[in-house]
Amino acid sequence: MADILEIKNLNKQFGGVIATKDLNLSILEGELHAIIGPNGAGKTTLISQIFGQIFPDSGQIFFQDTNVTKVSEYKKSRLGINRTFQITSVMKSLTVSENIQLATDTTRENSFNFFKASNNQYTFFKKIDFCLRQVGLIEAINQPVASLSHGDCRKLEIAMALASDAQLLLLDEPMAGLGPTETKEMIALLKRLKGQQTILLIEHDMDAVFALADQISVLVSGEIIATGKPNTIRRDSEVQSAYLGGI
Amino acid sequence: MDYTLLLIQVLNGLQLGVLLFLVASGLTLIFGILDFVNLAHGSIYMLGAFICASLTYALDSYLFAVILSLPVIAIIGYAFEIFLARPLYARDHLDHVLGTFGAILVIDTIAHLIWGPAGIAIPLPNYLDGQITISENIEIPTFRLLIIVVGLTAAFGLLWLVNFTKLGMLIRAGASNRTMVAALGIDIRTLFAIVFAIGATLAGIAGMLIAPITEASLGMGNNIIITAFVVIIVGGIGSVKGAFVAALLIGLIDTLGRSFLDDLFKLFMSTGAAENSAPAISSMSIYLMMALILSFKPKGLFPPRLG
C-alpha cells in the first residue's frame, strides 16, 4: 500500500512557542493511525496544518503524492481530506439530513443551483440514508440538530465526514465529552469504519486508541518521539517515561 | 501653504478628536467588554448637554453645573444598564440594535417634550469665553483649548485606569475573555454596571463640553453616534488605545478635509466644481478611510488580543 499522506520536516512556531518541530509522518492508505500525546503537545495544531487552516513555517505535506503544504482548507476538502473538530462543529439550526446534504460533493458541486429545490434529489436520499445508518442516526433524520444529544452530534460529525467521500479523515478527539456508553458506541462505530477509510485519529482515551489503531505515533512538545504498532508503543520505554508513566 | 492656518486647523481637529474619543471610548468599553451594541450612547451625550444646560441656568454657573451633572449622568447610565441593556446581553447584536434604536426614539422625544425643540445655549463664564493668544497671529478660543485639555486628561486617565488598576485589569480581561473574569470570582454584573456608568459619564462629559459651542440640541447625539462607531471600528473594538488613535485621526481628517480640500481641488478642476464637490468628499473622507482600513485590517487598527 502507498502512503496517502506524507509529512516532511514540518515546523511551526507561535510567537516563541514551538508547536511543531521537525515533524515527519507517513500514513498508509487504509490504516487507522492514532496520534497521542500530553495536553499541549501540538496535536490539534498538527491537524490544522494538515487541513490547511494554518500553514507551517517550513516543511512539506504531500497528499497522494501532491504537495499540498500551502493549499487552503476549502480546497483541501475538495481534494478529499476532511476533518472533525475537538469541539462539536455542526450546523445547529438545520436538520440532520440537511447537515449531511451540505457535506456531500453533490451539493458542493451544484452549489450555484439557485432555483432548483435542494430536498427532492434522489441521489441524496440514498447517501443520507447510507451515512446515517452507518453511524446509527437514521431515526433522527428529520430532527433539527439543536435537539440532538452531545453524543449524537459527534456521530453526526462522523456521518458528515463519511458523506464527503473523503479519502482521509482527520478525527480530532471524537470521544471528547462522551459518557461511558456513548464512548463504547463510538469505538464500535470507528471499528466499522476502519478499513473502509484512512483515518488519522487524535484521542486521549488510551483504551480506545489501543483498541482501534493500526499505527500509533507519540507527539511530545511538537516532536514525534515514537511511531509503531500498539504493542511496540506500549513497551517503548521512552514513551512510558515521557507520557505513559502514569498508567 | 499657510502654516498658521494649518496649525489652527490641527488644533481644531484635535478638539474634535478628543470629543469623539470621549464618546467613542465609552462605546468601545461597553461594546468590547459587555459585547453590547449601544446605539443610544449618543442620546446619553445629548442628555449630558441638556442636563448641564438646565443646571447652568439653575445654578448660574457652568462649572457647578458640570460637576453636578456628572453623577446625574452616571445614574442615568446605570439605570439604562439595568432596564434595557441587562436583559439584552444574552441576545445577538440585532436585538441590541433594534432595542437601543427604540431607546433613541424614546429619549429624543422625551427630551423634545422636556426642553422643547429650540435647543439651549449655555453661557460661559468670562474667563472661558475669550481667546488665548499663542503667538502673534495665532489665537484660539479659550474654551476650545479647555476641551482639548479636559479631553486629553480624560483620555490619559482612562488609559491609566485600564492599564494600571485592578478595575482596568478586569476590564481588559473582560474584553478578551468574559468567562475568565467570571472564573476569577468577580461579580460580573457589578463590573458591567460600573463599565456602563463610566461609559455613559464619558459621553455625558463630551455633551457638556460641546454644548457651550453648538448648544444642546435635539438629535445632536445621532450626529455623533455614527462617527463614534466609525472610530471604534477603525480603532478595533474594545481597545481604548485604538479608540484614541482613531478619534484623533478622524478628527484631523475631517477638519483638515473641510478646510483644505476645496483649495486642493481647485488645482485640477473648476472653482465651481471644487466648491461643490469638496464638502461632499470631505464628509465622505472618514468613511473612505474606514473602508480602506477595514479592507486591509478587517478587525481595525488595534484588534484586542484573544484568549
Add this chain to the structure above:
Amino acid sequence: MKKVLAAIIFCNFLISSVFAADIKVGFVTTLTTPAAVIGEDMKNAVNLALEHLNGKAGPHNIEVVFGDDGFAPDTGKQVTDRLLKQDKVDIISGYIWSHVLLASRKSVLDAGKILISSNAGPSQIASKLCHENFFSASWQNDQTPMAMGEVFNKDGIKSLYIMAPNYAAGKDMVAGIERTFKGQVVGKDLTKWGADAQLDFSAELAKAKVSGANGLFVFYPGAASGAFTKQYHQAGLKDLLPLYSVFTIDGISLPKLQAANFSGIVGSKVTQQWDPSLDNQANKRFVKDFKERFGKYPSFYAAQSYDTINMIASAVIAVDGDMSDLVGLRSALKSADYNSVRGKYSYGNNNFPIQNFYLREVVEDSDGNWTTEVIDTVLTNHQDPYAAECKLK
C-alpha cells in the same frame, strides 16, 4: 390585527368627515427635529390669524391641517400627498425649506390645487418652474441677500467671506449676495445641512479669519443660528471680521441668545422685508397679540404665516368659498388685497412679491427684551431677478 387597523383607519376617516369644515387649508412645516422651533412659531402665528378671523373667511369656516415635514424633502412630499389625498385640503401652504418645497411642488400642482409658500422661495420656482397656481407670501431667496449686498456697498465693505448651508436656499443666498455686492468674495464655505447638519464651524471660522476679508456674510436659519453666532463670538472675530447675516438672527434666536447673555450681537444688522416695528395697523395688532399670547416677539416666519392665512381668507371671500374656481382664486391672490403685516405690496408675473426690503438692527426694547428695529429702507418695490425668466405674463 388587520381588521383592527382597518377599523382605526375607517374611524379616522369618519372623524375627519363628520367635523369637516367648509374650507380646509393644508399647512406644511417642521414640527420635529431641532428645526421645529421655526415650525412652532409658524403654527402659533397661523392659529393667531385664525383667531383674529374668528375661524372664518366671510361666512365660510376655515380649518387648518398641519403637516410635519421632518426637515427632509421626501418626508415633506409624503405629508403633502397625505394632506391632498387623505385630508382632502382645498389649498396647500407653509414650507420653510426650499428643498422641501421643490420636492412637494409637483404633487400639489398636479392635483390642480393652489400652492402658497409661507417662507421658501427657491430660484427655480421663480424662473423656469414658475406656475400660475403657485404664490409666494414671502420673498424670492435671492432678494434678502441682494439687499444686504447693497448695504455692503454703502458701508464700503470691499471683500467678503461667505458661509451658508449646502442646500437650495443656501446656494440662492450666495447667488443673491454676489448679484449686488460690488467687492470681492475671498472665500466661501457650504456646510452640511439637513437632519444631521454640521454645527461646529471651527474650521470654517479659522479660514475666514485668515482670509483677509472685511466682513463675514452668513445664512444659518433656525436652530443653527445660535450655534453659529456663539462660535463667531468665541472665535474673537467681532472686531476683526464684522458679521452680516440674513435669516439668522431673528425672533427665534434672539430670546435664546439673550438668555445666554450674548451681548455681542446687540447692534448687529440684518435685512428683511418685514420687522416687528413696521408701522401699520395689521402689524401692530399682530405683534401685540403675538407677544401677549406667546411671550416673545414673532419671527419673520410667523409674520409670513400670519399673512398666508389672511391672504387665503381674502381669496376665499372673493370666490365666495368656491374653491374649484381657480381663475377667481388666482386673480384674488394676485391682487394681494389684504392687510399684510409688511404693508402694501404687489405681485410680479412669477407670483413673487414686489416689496420693500429694510435694514434692521438688533436693539433692546423698553422691557429689556432683544428685538430688531428698522433703521433704513434698502430696496423699494423690489422685484426678484428671476421674474424675466418666467414664462407667465
Add this chain to the structure above:
Amino acid sequence: MQFIRSFKFLILVSLLVLPIIFNQIGMSFYLDLATRLCILAIAAVGLNLILGYGGMISFGHAAYLGLGAYAVGIPAHHWLYGGLDFLATNNGFIHITIAIVISGLFAFLTGLICLKTKGVYFIMITMAFSQMAYYLFVSIEEYGSDDGLVINTRSQIPLINLDDPIQMFLVSFSSLIFFMWLVQLITKSNFGLILSGIKDNEARMVSLGYNVYLHKLIAFVFSGIICGFAGVLLGNFTTFISPEMIDWSRSGELMFMVILGGVATVMGPLFGAIVFVILEEVLSSITIYWHLPFGLLLIAVVLFFRGGLSSLLSK
C-alpha cells in the same frame, strides 16, 4: 398549520383588495399607502435574503433603493432637459436594466471588501459605503444635490401606465409577490441551504469545502439587485428622489422591518413592512410625538416577542 396558512393568504388578499376598494370609495390615500408598503416590503424581502437567511447584517441597504430610484430619475432628467444623450430615456425597461446593473455592480464591488469583515465590522462597513453613496449624490449638483431630484416623467412600459395609481399599485403588488416567491425558491435550493449553513457555522462550511466568500458575495449581489428594483418602483411612485433616502436611518428602517416581521421567514418582511408603515401613518397622524410610542413598541418587541411577529403566528 391550516389556520396559519389561510391567515397568510387572507393578508395577501386583503393587501390586494382593500386598497382598491378604499380608492374606489374616494380614499385614494390608502392606495398610495399600500403602494409604498409593497415597495418597502420588496426591499425588506431583498434584505431578508442576506440578513435573515445569510446572517449578513447590512446597515446600508437604503443605498440600493436610492440607486434604483436615481436610475429612473437621471435618465428621465436628461430625457426632459437634455444632456448626456446616451443616457436620456424614459423607457422603463432601460431604467430597470440600469438599476439592476448599477445596484448589482455596487453590491459586487462593495461586497468584495465588506465580506472580508464579520459581525459588527460588517454592519459598519456596509453603512460606510451607503454613506459614501449618500455624499456622492449630495455632490452632484446636476441631479439636485441635497435638494433631491424631481422625476417629472414616469418610466414608460408597454401596456402599463404607471401614472395611474391603481396600475402603479398592481405593478408593485405583483412585483412583491414575484420576489417573495423568488426568494423562497432561492432559499429552498442548494444555494439557499448552503447560505443557511454559512449563517449557522461559517468555519464548518469552509472545512466542508465551500467557497464561503463567493457564496456570500452572490447572495449579497442578489439582495442588492432586488432592492435596486424596489428603488425603480419607489422612484416612479414618489416621482422624487433625494440623498436623504439613502441615509443610514433609512437603512435602519429597512432592517427593523425585517427584524420586526421575523428574520428568515417568507412573510416576515411583509409583516414588518405592514406594521411599520401603518404604525408610522397612524401614530404620526395622531401626534407629532409619535416616536415615543413607536420607540416603546420597538423595545417591547425586542424584550418580549423574540423572533418577530412571524413567531407570534407560528406559536
